[in-house]
Amino acid sequence: MEQFFQQLINGLVLGGIYALIAVGYTMVYGIIQLINFAHGEIFMLGAYIAFTLVTFFPLPIWVAILVGMLFCAGVGMLMDYVAYRPLRNAPRLSALITAIGVSIGLQNLVRMIWGAKPQTFSEESLPAFFRQVSPLVEPTSFFSFLGSSFTENAIQFTENVSLAYLDLTIIILAIILMVGLNRLVTLTKIGKAMRACAQNRVAANLMGIKTNKVIAITFAIGSALGAVAGVMVGVRENINPLMGFHKGVAAFAAAVLGGIGNITGAMVGGLLMGLAEVFGAGYIDSLIGLFFHIIGLGEFYEAEKISHSYGSGYRIAISYIVMIIVILIRPTGLFGKSSAHRA
Amino acid sequence: MRNWLVGLLIVGLLSFWGCQPPDKKTEVSSDKTNTSSEQVKVAVAGPFTGTAAAFGEMIRRGAELKAKQINEAGGINGRELVLAFGDDAGTEKEAKLVATRFATDKQILAVVGHFNSACSIAGKDIYKANGIVELSPGSTNVSVCEGSDWTFRNLYRDDFQGTFIARYISQVLSEYKAVAVLFDNDDYGRGLRDAFTAEAKKINLDVVASVAYDRENTDFSTQLTNIQGKKPDIIFISGLYEQASLIVKQARRLGIKAQFFGADGIDSPDFLKNAGISADGTYLTTPFTFGAGGEEAAKVAAAFEAEFNVPPDTWAALTYDAMGMIAEAIEKTYNREATLAENRKAIRDHLASIDTPEEGFIGITGLTYFDINGDTVNKPAYVKVVIDGKYTTAPEQMLNLDAFK
Numbered sequence: 218m219e220q221f222f223q224q225l226i227n228g229l230v231l232g233g234i235y236a237l238i239a240v241g242y243t244m245v246y247g248i249i250q251l252i253n254f255a256h257g258e259i260f261m262l263g264a265y266i267a268f269t270l271v272t273f274f275p276l277p278i279w280v281a282i283l284v285g286m287l288f289c290a291g292v293g294m295l296m297d298y299v300a301y302r303p304l305r306n307a308p309r310l311s312a313l314i315t316a317i318g319v320s321i322g323l324q325n326l327v328r329m330i331w332g333a334k335p336q337t338f339s340e341e342s343l344p345a346f347f348r349q350v351s352p353l354v355e356p357t358s359f360f361s362f363l364g365s366s367f368t369e370n371a372i373q374f375t376e377n378v379s380l381a382y383l384d385l386t387i388i389i390l391a392i393i394l395m396v397g398l399n400r401l402v403t404l405t406k407i408g409k410a411m412r413a414c415a416q417n418r419v420a421a422n423l424m425g426i427k428t429n430k431v432i433a434i435t436f437a438i439g440s441a442l443g444a445v446a447g448v449m450v451g452v453r454e455n456i457n458p459l460m461g462f463h464k465g466v467a468a469f470a471a472a473v474l475g476g477i478g479n480i481t482g483a484m485v486g487g488l489l490m491g492l493a494e495v496f497g498a499g500y501i502d503s504l505i506g507l508f509f510h511i512i513g514l515g516e517f518y519e520a521e522k523i524s525h526s527y528g529s530g531y532r533i534a535i536s537y538i539v540m541i542i543v544i545l546i547r548p549t550g551l552f553g554k555s556s557a558h559r560a
Numbered sequence: 561m562r563n564w565l566v567g568l569l570i571v572g573l574l575s576f577w578g579c580q581p582p583d584k585k586t587e588v589s590s591d592k593t594n595t596s597s598e599q600v601k602v603a604v605a606g607p608f609t610g611t612a613a614a615f616g617e618m619i620r621r622g623a624e625l626k627a628k629q630i631n632e633a634g635g636i637n638g639r640e641l642v643l644a645f646g647d648d649a650g651t652e653k654e655a656k657l658v659a660t661r662f663a664t665d666k667q668i669l670a671v672v673g674h675f676n677s678a679c680s681i682a683g684k685d686i687y688k689a690n691g692i693v694e695l696s697p698g699s700t701n702v703s704v705c706e707g708s709d710w711t712f713r714n715l716y717r718d719d720f721q722g723t724f725i726a727r728y729i730s731q732v733l734s735e736y737k738a739v740a741v742l743f744d745n746d747d748y749g750r751g752l753r754d755a756f757t758a759e760a761k762k763i764n765l766d767v768v769a770s771v772a773y774d775r776e777n778t779d780f781s782t783q784l785t786n787i788q789g790k791k792p793d794i795i796f797i798s799g800l801y802e803q804a805s806l807i808v809k810q811a812r813r814l815g816i817k818a819q820f821f822g823a824d825g826i827d828s829p830d831f832l833k834n835a836g837i838s839a840d841g842t843y844l845t846t847p848f849t850f851g852a853g854g855e856e857a858a859k860v861a862a863a864f865e866a867e868f869n870v871p872p873d874t875w876a877a878l879t880y881d882a883m884g885m886i887a888e889a890i891e892k893t894y895n896r897e898a899t900l901a902e903n904r905k906a907i908r909d910h911l912a913s914i915d916t917p918e919e920g921f922i923g924i925t926g927l928t929y930f931d932i933n934g935d936t937v938n939k940p941a942y943v944k945v946v947i948d949g950k951y952t953t954a955p956e957q958m959l960n961l962d963a964f965k
Binding site for chain 2: 335384457463494495498532
C-alpha cells in the first residue's frame, strides 16, 4: 500500500509536468489547427536559459524561472512571426513541416551553444530545501504533524512514502498556473478573443479582433507555461538537448488524449498520462507475474527468472498504449468535440 | 511575401545546421584522406555525443595524447600518426555507420573503439568483413570478441566483473544481505546483470528485485519506488554514469537509504559531478585506477592534465594504452609497398601473436595480452568508493585473480 501511495505521488508530479506542456500544444492547435512540434524545444530552451542564469550569473531559481518564462514567451512569438504567420493561409501540411524544421533547428542550435552533454543544476544553485542531503547522515526532522515528519528537503509521511519539497513545488506550481490559465481564458477580454479566434478566425477578424495579435499571445502563454515545466524537469532530472523531444512527445500524446484543442482536456490528459505512465510501469511486472500464476505457470515464472522486471523499462510505450486505447474508444479524445467548436 | 522569405530562410538555415555534426572534430577529416606516404592513419570510435558523451571525451583525449607523444618522439618509423574520429553516439545504429565508414576508408589501418558494448558488437561484423582490427578500450560484455578474429579488447569481461561484484558484496560488505539490481536494458547492462545474479545465486546473496530501465529515460522514481518496497540493503546499478547519477539522486529524494554499488559503467568524473552529494558512499569496480598505477601512469596523468586541464580517468588510460598497442603493431609490421588489406592483416596477426605474459604489452594500465578470442583475462578489478565527492581506492581490494578461475 505504501508503494501505491508513493507511485501516486510520482504520477501526480509527472502528470503536472505533462499538463503544463500539453496546454501549449493544445492552445496553439485550438486556435490555428497547427501541431506545433517545436513546443517541446521551447520547453527545453526554458530549462537551458534558467540553467545558464543560475549557474553563470548566480541568480535565484525563482528569478531564473521568470526570466525563462519571458524569454520563451518571446521565442514563441518570434517563432510564430517568422515561421508560422507567413504560412497562415498555406495548406496545413506546410505549416506542420515547418514546425518540424523549427524543432530540429532549435534542438541543434541548443546543441551548438551548450553542447550535447546532459547537464545538471548544481546543488549550490538551488534553494536549500531543494538540495539533496548526504545519504550518509540521518535527515533531521524539524517538526512532526499527524505522524508525518518534515525534514530538510521532504515530507516523510511514513517510512517509505515521502514527498520532496521539489515535487510538492511542481504540483503546486502546476495547479496555480492551470487555474490561472483557466481564469484568463474564461474571464478576461483576451481570453474571450482567444475563444472567438478558436471558433472562427475569419469571423473574429471581421468583428475587429486583431487575430494575429491574439495568436501571438497564445504562443506566448503556451511557451511561458512550457518554460516553467522545463525548469522544473531540469531541476528534478537533468537538462539535455533531447529532453524537449522526449517529454514533448508524451505531452503531445496527453493533449490528444484529452482532446486536442481543449484546454481542460489537456490538463486532465496530462494528469492521466503521468498517472498511466507511472502506474503502468510500476505494476506491469506484477501483472505479468500474476498472469503466469493464473495460467498455472507460476513456478516456471519464478524459476526461470523471467521475473527480471523488464516492463518498467518500457514506461513510455505504456503511456502510448493508454492513449491508443482512449483514441480507439473516443476518437476526439476525452474532452474533444467532433464539431469545429473548440476552445 | 518578404516575411515568407525570411521565414523560409531562417528555417532553412536552422535545418541546415541540423545536418551539421555538432562537433566538427568528430567527423573524419576529409582534407587529409590523401594521406601522404609520411603518414599513417588510425581511427578512434566512441560516444562523442549522446548520453555517454563524457566517456567519449576522455577516449578522445587519451588517444590524442598518445598520438601527440608518438609524433613528438618522431612518429611511427618516421611517419606521422594521424587520427580520425567517428561518433557512434553510444547507439548501435550510428556505430554501424561509423564502422562502415572506417572499414571502407582506404587510409585507415586500424580502429581503436568502440566504447559501448552494444556498439562494439554492432561494428564487429563490419570490421571482420572488411578485415580491419577493432581494439576496444571499454567494452566489457562477454560476447564482444566472440566470433571474430579481428576484435580485441584490453580490459576484463563482464562475467568476471559481475562475479567479482557479487563476491565483493558478500565477503567485504557482508552487512548487506538483500540486493536489488537496476539494469540498463542493453547488451552491457543485461550481460553484467546475468553474471552478477548467477554468482549471487551460487553464494546465497539474496537478490530481491531486478528491474530494467531505458537509457532514454530520465525519471526513475517508478522503478525506485518498486525497489523500495522490497527493502534492499544495497542496490547494484548495472548501467552507465548518466542514468546512475540520476538514479542515486532520485533514490535519495525518495528517502531510500540503501547503499549503492556500480560497475565500470559509472566510472566517470561526470558521475560525481552530476550526482553531487548523493553519490557519497557509492562503491564501484573499475579495470584501472591511477591510484594503483605505477610511476609511468603518474607521468602520463601529469602530461594529460597539462594538456587538457583535467585529470584523466580510467577510459583515457585504457585508450592511451590501446593506441600504444596499435602504434606498436604498426611500427613492427607496416610495409609501404604492401596493400592496405595486407597491412591491416599484419596488424591483426601481430596483436593475435601477443598471447603470453612474456610477449605482453606493458602499458600504464598494466600488462595486456590476449587469449584465443582476443579477450584480456589477466587484469584485476579495482574497487573504488566515493568519499566527499571523490573516487577513493577502497581499503579492501580483491586483486587475486586465481580465486575467480
